[in-house]
Amino acid sequence: MALYAIGDLHLHFQSVLKAPGQRHGVWRNHEEKFRKNCMKMITEDDTLVLVGDHSWGKNLSECELDMQYIMDLPGRKILTRGNHDMFWDAKKTKALNEKFAGKLEFLQGNYYTYKDIALVGTKGCTFEGPFYLNRRGQIVGWDEDAEEHSKKLVAREAARLRESLEAARADGYQKIIIFLHYPPTNILEKESVFTRMAEEFRAQQVIYAHSHGDSRFYDSIMGVYHGISYSLVSGDFLKWRPMKVVE
Ligand SMILES: [Fe+2]
Numbered sequence: 001m002a003l004y005a006i007g008d009l010h011l012h013f014q015s016v017l018k019a020p021g022q023r024h025g026v027w028r029n030h031e032e033k034f035r036k037n038c039m040k041m042i043t044e045d046d047t048l049v050l051v052g053d054h055s056w057g058k059n060l061s062e063c064e065l066d067m068q069y070i071m072d073l074p075g076r077k078i079l080t081r082g083n084h085d086m087f088w089d090a091k092k093t094k095a096l097n098e099k100f101a102g103k104l105e106f107l108q109g110n111y112y113t114y115k116d117i118a119l120v121g122t123k124g125c126t127f128e129g130p131f132y133l134n135r136r137g138q139i140v141g142w143d144e145d146a147e148e149h150s151k152k153l154v155a156r157e158a159a160r161l162r163e164s165l166e167a168a169r170a171d172g173y174q175k176i177i178i179f180l181h182y183p184p185t186n187i188l189e190k191e192s193v194f195t196r197m198a199e200e201f202r203a204q205q206v207i208y209a210h211s212h213g214d215s216r217f218y219d220s221i222m223g224v225y226h227g228i229s230y231s232l233v234s235g236d237f238l239k240w241r242p243m244k245v246v247e
């Protein structure tokens with residue numbers, strides 16, 4: 001029995017692929033590579049958390065085959081929201097949980113458990129620029145309007161995460177793992193509202209995705225920081241092998 005995580009499947013069985021780079025290299029036939037890895041690694045007793053960006057579909061009807069693909073993977077499947085998951089309105093998570101009851105579990109504003117661990121999660125958010133660089137590639141400024149907008153999204157996501165953490169704590173859970181789609185910090189930050197919340201609630205791990213490609217993989221914290229283990233699990237970073245989070 002084990003808990004696994006991976007993010008960013010970016011499925012498009014019925015929808016238009018909006019990132020042409022996702023046809024090549026590590027992305028070539030990635031659905032098949034990932035499915036085969038899951039069949040080898042994951043048993044029906046295991047739990048797999050999919051950390052956002054599940055589908056390019058604009059709405060649920062454009063995601064039906066993508067959801068079917070996920071349902072057909074072995075084990076229990078828990079999903080968190082990504083920035084591209086247009087099918088998932090955060091306020092309608094309950095309806096998704098009802099529609100896919102017994103097949104998929106949608107983690108937003110609620111929490112799930114694995115053994116004695118509370119699994120808590122939300123999309124998260126971090127300011128990603130645009131940044132302005134000088135000739136040496138050093139950051140000399142950034143888009144202030146984009147930064148203002150992202151501050152509002154960060155505050156909203158932080159409130160959502162706190163709600164879930166408090167619900168888990170109220171029910172007596174001491175062990176907590178936090179799943180975010182966005183990295184907890186951007187390339188300018190050493191800490192954020194999300195890392196501080198992870199410390200406040202003494203989370204064991206923070207798992208995140210969203211970062212694609214060699215130039216972005218190392219944007220945020222990896223490894224142990226202030227006693228908490230941070231891991232990037234975007235599918236292309238993991239080469240489509242889910243990461244074992246705990247036994
Ligand atoms: Fe993504």
Ligand SMILES: [Fe+2]
Pocket residue numbers: 053082083084181209210211
């Ligand atoms: Fe993303």
